[in-house]
Amino acid sequence: MRDVFVLGIGQTRFFADPSISCVDLGATAALEAVTDAGINAKQVQVAYCSSMLGPITSGQMALERLGICDLPIINVTNACASGNTAVHLAYKDVAAGFCDVALAVGFESMTQNQKNKGSKGLLATKEDLGGLLGLTMPSFFSMVCYRLKELRGATMEDLCIPTIKNHYNAQFNPRAQYNKPLTYEQVMASPRIAGDLTTLQCCPQSDGGAAVILCSEEFFEKHNPKGHPKIRVAASVLHSAGWLSTDKDLVFSHVMRATGDEAYKMAGFGPDRLDLVELHDAFSGEEMAAYEPLRLCPDGECVNYARKGYFNLDGKLPVNPSGGLLSLGHPLGASGVRVNCEVVRQIRGEAGGYQVKGAKTGLAQMLGGVLLGGLEAAAVCGIQILELVES
Amino acid sequence: MAKQRYLTEGYISKEVIADNNGKLGIVAHRCRNCGKLSFPAYELCPYCSSDNTDRVFLSDEATVLAATVTYAPVPPYKPPFTLAMVDIDDEVRTLVRVESKDLPKVGDKLRLKFGVLFTETEYDRKKKVSEDVDVVGYYYVPVAEESEAAEN
Numbered sequence: 307m308r309d310v311f312v313l314g315i316g317q318t319r320f321f322a323d324p325s326i327s328c329v330d331l332g333a334t335a336a337l338e339a340v341t342d343a344g345i346n347a348k349q350v351q352v353a354y355c356s357s358m359l360g361p362i363t364s365g366q367m368a369l370e371r372l373g374i375c376d377l378p379i380i381n382v383t384n385a386c387a388s389g390n391t392a393v394h395l396a397y398k399d400v401a402a403g404f405c406d407v408a409l410a411v412g413f414e415s416m417t418q419n420q421k422n423k424g425s426k427g428l429l430a431t432k433e434d435l436g437g438l439l440g441l442t443m444p445s446f447f448s449m450v451c452y453r454l455k456e457l458r459g460a461t462m463e464d465l466c467i468p469t470i471k472n473h474y475n476a477q478f479n480p481r482a483q484y485n486k487p488l489t490y491e492q493v494m495a496s497p498r499i500a501g502d503l504t505t506l507q508c509c510p511q512s513d514g515g516a517a518v519i520l521c522s523e524e525f526f527e528k529h530n531p532k533g534h535p536k537i538r539v540a541a542s543v544l545h546s547a548g549w550l551s552t553d554k555d556l557v558f559s560h561v562m563r564a565t566g567d568e569a570y571k572m573a574g575f576g577p578d579r580l581d582l583v584e585l586h587d588a589f590s591g592e593e594m595a596a597y598e599p600l601r602l603c604p605d606g607e608c609v610n611y612a613r614k615g616y617f618n619l620d621g622k623l624p625v626n627p628s629g630g631l632l633s634l635g636h637p638l639g640a641s642g643v644r645v646n647c648e649v650v651r652q653i654r655g656e657a658g659g660y661q662v663k664g665a666k667t668g669l670a671q672m673l674g675g676v677l678l679g680g681l682e683a684a685a686v687c688g689i690q691i692l693e694l695v696e697s
Numbered sequence: 698m699a700k701q702r703y704l705t706e707g708y709i710s711k712e713v714i715a716d717n718n719g720k721l722g723i724v725a726h727r728c729r730n731c732g733k734l735s736f737p738a739y740e741l742c743p744y745c746s747s748d749n750t751d752r753v754f755l756s757d758e759a760t761v762l763a764a765t766v767t768y769a770p771v772p773p774y775k776p777p778f779t780l781a782m783v784d785i786d787d788e789v790r791t792l793v794r795v796e797s798k799d800l801p802k803v804g805d806k807l808r809l810k811f812g813v814l815f816t817e818t819e820y821d822r823k824k825k826v827s828e829d830v831d832v833v834g835y836y837y838v839p840v841a842e843e844s845e846a847a848e849n
Contacts, residue, residue, distance in 0.1 A: 432708045435737055436792045439704075439834075440774045442767060449763040449782055456763075456803055501765035549735070549743040552790045556763055556782060678792040679709070680737060 310400045310539045311526040312692065313407070313519045314343025315647040319481045320514035320634040324417040328360040328513070331640070332368030332413035335515030339409065340372060343519045344531035347372040350519070351405035353379045354395045356388035356412040357639035359419035368413065385674030386586055388412060389516065389642020390544065390688025396520050397542040397690075406525040412644070413515035414637035420511065436678025443588065444508060446556075446676045446683055448501025451591035453557035458609045460594065462502060466493045467612045468593035468625075469507050469632050475619050476629025478659025483512050483635040493590075507590040512635020516644035537653050540667070541572035541691040550682040562599035562673060565687040569669070570601075573691045577601045580623060580691075581665040582652055584645035586673040587630040597625070600671065619660060627652065627660045642688055645670035649692045666694040704814060704834030712752075713737050714811070714835065721811040722754040723835060725789065734788040757809040759783035759793060759837055764801040773815040773832075783807060783837070794836040807837035 316338025318331050332355065340347045353374060355365025365381045384391040389412035396408035431437035436446075454460040470490065476482040488506060496505040521529075526536060545565040554560055570576045583602060587593035594612060597603045602623055603611040611617065617625035628634060628648045631641060649668035651657045657665075670692070675685035705713040712724045726738040730747035736755060741748050764781040767774075779795040794814070795801060814834040818827050 435705070435709060435713070438708060439792055439794050440767065440771045440778060440780060441792055442769070442771055444769070445765050445767045445780055448765040449780075452763040452765060498768045500767045500769065550790050551744075552784055552788060554790070680735070680739065680743060 307401050308403060309523050310397050310520050311523060312537045312539065312650050313345070313521045313526060313530065313534070314339040315650045316342055316517040317481060317644060317647045318515045320483050320512045320637065322417050322483065322510070322512055322635070324415070326415065326513060327418060328357055328413045328415040329364055329367045331415060331513060331515030332357070332364065332411050333371040335413060335517040336369060336374070336409060336411045337372055339411070339517035339519050342532070345407070345519070345529055347374050349407050350374050350409045351377060351407050352396065352399050353377065353409040353411065354392035355379060355381050356383065356392040356410070356642065357381065357414055358383050358385070358388055359414060359416070359638065365411070368411065374409070383639070384686055384688070386588065386636070386638055387544070387642050387672040387674035387686045387688035388639045389644065390670065390672045390690060391642065393518060393643060393646050393690055394542045394544045394688060397539050400520050400522055406522045408520045409517060410520070410643055411515065411517040412640040412642060414639040415513045416511040416637055417513055431677070434677045434679040436676070436683070441676065441678055442500065443676050444500040444503050446678070447589040447592050448503045450556050450595050451502055453555060454591055454594060454609070457555070457557050458606065460609045462494070463490055464609050464612065465502070465591045465594060466490050466507060468587055469493055469590035471618055472587060472626045472630040472632040475627050475660050476633030479629050479634070482629045482633045483510055484633045503589060503591070509588045509631035509636040512637050514635065514637040514640045514644065516640045516647050518643060518646050518650070535654050536695040536697065537650055537692050538695050539690060540574070540693045541569040541689065543569040543572060544688045545686070547682040547685045549680060550678070554682050557595055559595065559599045559673065559684065559687070560682055561684065561687045562596060565689050566600045569689040569691050573693070580667050580669050582627055582649070582662045582668045583623065583625045583671070584628060584630070584648045584668065585625060585671040587626055587632050588636055590632065593625065593630070596673070600669070619662070624662050627657065627662050629660070642672040645672065646690055646692070653692060653694050668692055699816065699829045699831045700819070701831045701833055704832055709737065711737060711739055714833070717754045723809070725753050725755050726750040727753045734786060736785070736789045736791055755785050755789065759785045759807045759809070761801040761803055761805040761807060762790065763803070764795065766800060773817060781807070781837070795838070796836055797839045797842060801839060806840040808840050808843055809835060810838055811835050
């Protein structure tokens with residue numbers, strides 16, 4: 307195993323525009339990443355492309371436009387963690403020495419491709435027992451909120467803290483679909499989806515693309531014409547869920563704890579050294595329930611820490627300074643790559659109005675797939691930890 | 698009488714709903730290797746991957762851990778409908794459908810029922826006609842509401 311570094315990032319604006327295809331979004335993001343890296347696109351040696359809903363071989367279609375062809379291109383899906391999975395596979399190829407330069411690109415047009423499939427992103431999958439019974443993402447996470455009330459004493463105001471915080475942050479992010487702050491009254495006045503979940507506690511469906519270029523240390527030292535800061539992939543971990551036994555409560559994701567702990571071990575440092583976190587906030591209560599498994603606060607303390615503003619943009623450990631899925635939207639295949647782009651942007655000091663001062667490390671996480679046919683939901687968690695290597 | 702099928706037929710090949718001495722029941726596995734009870738009863742024990750399992754039926758009573766009402770349409774189900782995470786026999790934690798007046802609370806006892814969850818239309822390619830199929834599945838009702846109904 308050898309060290310792996312980030313040479314380039316690219317990201318489209320996240321928005322809802324049915325006139326742009328997922329392949330367009332992938333090509334745009336990949337081109338931006340190649341340009342940011344300052345290399346010739348032909349120098350890419352392997353590409354992992356994450357898209358959940360796009361056409362077959364969508365990766366090849368997006369990358370042929372840059373002359374990235376005649377090399378291994380792999381299309382990957384892994385629910386909301388598809389993007390982290392693409393980054394993880396690119397990481398492993400470079401770390402193992404199979405190649406020196408790898409591209410991970412994620413893209414999705416929810417407005418075009420979701421429409422063709424006739425569902426509304428709620429996901430009731432008939433091959434899963436939970437799906438057969440009518441389980442959807444919002445209904446699952448509304449039960450997580452139910453447990454947060456029961457076990458952590460969360461009030462409705464508490465459960466809305468993440469969406470209000472993330473919409474506040476998004477006003478400084480020109481790539482976010484929604485750029486306006488929200489009030490508690492506005493959140494609660496929006497239509498109900500499931501349980502106490504209202505629309506504004508859920509992420510919107512959006513279109514977007516994001517890409518990262520990873521490389522070996524030798525390649526980084528030789529080809530870094532833009533003089534980017536040297537950012538190391540300190541950890542890259544992917545984990546799937548275990549069986550749901552009666553000692554696992556919905557309020558605490560065991561797959562997230564396992565993935566996080568493995569990532570901290572691999573990085574050689576724990577959450578106390580993180581400067582920011584970008585995580586899967588498809589639902590406001592979901593972000594609240596992620597603080598503890600990721601050890602961003604002590605177990606049992608998520609609500610207290612959120613109330614104190616610990617995770618705010620100007621707090622001790624900003625979570626989703628970009629605005630998160632709640633404000634950017636969630637183009638499924640793109641989001642896991644996008645969170646890695648956000649962390650790189652922060653460490654480079656290029657995040658503008660939502661810059662976390664002096665950021666040197668960051669964690670990018672996505673949790674994906676709600677199944678209740680026996681497994682603990684969610685079904686998969688992907689995490690990367692990035693850190694600045696100071697010269 | 699319309700044709701019938703079980704909810705899981707065609708989607709989950711393993712037996713989920715079955716006849717238990719003249720009435721319907723839910724099938725689980727008791728592992729002879731590790732002793733754990735698992736539902737659904739899949740190919741191998743999820744705890745130890747042993748194939749040495751006994752076919753058993755879950756008891757009729759479930760205890761509520763969490764519940765929610767879905768207000769959006771989730772075809773073929775019409776909103777609003779209630780789902781709950783429940784514990785059965787203290788060993789199985791699973792998602793179920795609930796028919797109740799009020800949202801179930803933590804610790805509420807529920808009773809297992811079977812019935813037609815929805816009716817779908819199936820096209821018979823040989824006869825070239827469409828026919829209705831009643832889809833039979835399981836759901837739960839609060840024990841408290843059951844006794845109220847008995848009193849009335």
